[in-house]
Amino acid sequence: MQDKVEGGSERARFTAMAEGTQEDWNIIGGQFAGFAGGLADRVLAHLRLLDGDFGGFPIDRLQHSLQTATRAHRDGRGEDYVVMALLHDIGDTLGSYNHPDIAAAILRPFVSEELHWICEKHGAFQGYYFFHYLGLDRDAREAFRGHPHFDACREFCEKYDQAAFDPDYRSEPLEFFEPMVRRIFARPINSIYAKRRPAA
Numbered sequence: 780m781q782d783k784v785e786g787g788s789e790r791a792r793f794t795a796m797a798e799g800t801q802e803d804w805n806i807i808g809g810q811f812a813g814f815a816g817g818l819a820d821r822v823l824a825h826l827r828l829l830d831g832d833f834g835g836f837p838i839d840r841l842q843h844s845l846q847t848a849t850r851a852h853r854d855g856r857g858e859d860y861v862v863m864a865l866l867h868d869i870g871d872t873l874g875s876y877n878h879p880d881i882a883a884a885i886l887r888p889f890v891s892e893e894l895h896w897i898c899e900k901h902g903a904f905q906g907y908y909f910f911h912y913l914g915l916d917r918d919a920r921e922a923f924r925g926h927p928h929f930d931a932c933r934e935f936c937e938k939y940d941q942a943a944f945d946p947d948y949r950s951e952p953l954e955f956f957e958p959m960v961r962r963i964f965a966r967p968i969n970s971i972y973a974k975r976r977p978a979a
């Protein structure tokens with residue numbers, strides 16, 4: 780991952796935002812596009828941190844991510860779903876106690892409310908398959924019973940996430956998914972920092 784973010788040499792002149800001018804914000808706004816354009820690269824670099832991270836599982840977390848995404852892709856899921864599947868555990872490095880929240884926050888500007896919900900809640904739904912071995916409640920997902928996306932999240936875990944620990948499964952490599960990640964992260968649809976796009 781790059782240590783420093785390269786940017787233009789022009790700088791705003793204010794020392795407190797309350798003193799900012801249009802000229803200042805033209806400078807900052809002009810450099811934001813270049814920085815935001817590197818988001819997909821930063822996300823992919825962070826995903827690669829999962830390489831070699833086994834944590835006792837049969838395959839490492841990067842391979843689990845690739846297998847989850849590959850299974851979703853081969854099952855005919857759309858590009859936004861596949862990217863969500865690829866990134867659903869990207870928060871494992873920093874969010875050791877809440878990793879689904881990290882991935883959901885990263886994805887939120889770029890995916891539907893349903894895909895965001897699946898990602899954010901997958902921890903509780905995935906727990907159905909192992910929480911009882913850790914003295915936890917495997918039925919934690921029942922707190923969400925009746926929610927419009929309950930079945931979609933249950934299905935994500937059942938078909939793709941809990942099934943993606945097979946060392947013999949032939950997953951696509953990360954390079955296969957890179958163009959999808961770049962396309963999804965080039966188009967924010969829900970952000971307080973981007974103007975709303977007119978409906979297509």
Ligand SMILES: [Fe+2]
Pocket residue numbers: 867868878879901902905
């Ligand atoms: Fe997870």
Ligand SMILES: [Fe+2]
Pocket residue numbers: 843847867868940
């Ligand atoms: Fe997972």
